[in-house]
Amino acid sequence: MTKMRYFIDAPGCFFKHCNEMFVKHVATNVLKNDVVVYLIGGNPSLVQMLLNWMAVTEDNQDMDSYVFPSEQLRLGTEHGSRDDTSLVINTRMCLEYLTSIVEPLEILKDPLIVESKDLWCRMGSVDVTIDLFDRSTWCNVDYEALVDFVHHLIALHPIHQQRVENHIQMAAQVASTHVEEDRQSWRAISLPKIMRPFNKEAVEDKKSKVKDPKKREKII
Numbered sequence: 001m002t003k004m005r006y007f008i009d010a011p012g013c014f015f016k017h018c019n020e021m022f023v024k025h026v027a028t029n030v031l032k033n034d035v036v037v038y039l040i041g042g043n044p045s046l047v048q049m050l051l052n053w054m055a056v057t058e059d060n061q062d063m064d065s066y067v068f069p070s071e072q073l074r075l076g077t078e079h080g081s082r083d084d085t086s087l088v089i090n091t092r093m094c095l096e097y098l099t100s101i102v103e104p105l106e107i108l109k110d111p112l113i114v115e116s117k118d119l120w121c122r123m124g125s126v127d128v129t130i131d132l133f134d135r136s137t138w139c140n141v142d143y144e145a146l147v148d149f150v151h152h153l154i155a156l157h158p159i160h161q162q163r164v165e166n167h168i169q170m171a172a173q174v175a176s177t178h179v180e181e182d183r184q185s186w187r188a189i190s191l192p193k194i195m196r197p198f199n200k201e202a203v204e205d206k207k208s209k210v211k212d213p214k215k216r217e218k219i220i
Helices: 002-030 033-041 044-059 091-098 117-125 144-154 171-177 181-208 213-217
Strands: 072-074 088-090
Touching: 002 033, 033 044, 033 144, 044 091, 044 117, 072 091, 088 091, 117 144
Parallel strands: none
Antiparallel strands: 072 088
């Protein structure tokens, strides 16, 4: 009977432990004012919703009754492998989670927002969705300054392995932090899962620009 109980409880215990590790090593590092603001360099639809949320925050500090738009959004290849297009999220659930423990008024003080506040407000208030990386959506407004902010202040952090402690180093290096063996493996697995799609895409992009077949074969 004891053995039977073990197998009955095993799935629940496994996912409970996974969730605890996620909260400890990922969520507590990501759900912060100075990290959540990085969303302004991400998916255009989520960017616009976040900017509108910040605009309401500035006008009305009581945000308890604020409701994010609820839409089913299919995320692009920037969120994973270009071969996997099945990642669909609900915008309300996503943004409620990301903003659950942040201080909106503190986000408004972030240099990313303050230094080009008027331009961000304009981007969030238009009726169409502005994609900073697609000039055809800019509606005759120059958002180049915002693109520069994303490149100079945001883009470098996702590939900085110590931005999220759960993704630092590979297994041999992580051992020096004196964590247990299972956590070393989890970190080693998560890093290539995140980085490999970007490396693969960069190689394919480079090959597409090289005409010489022999030179193209050497690009790996």
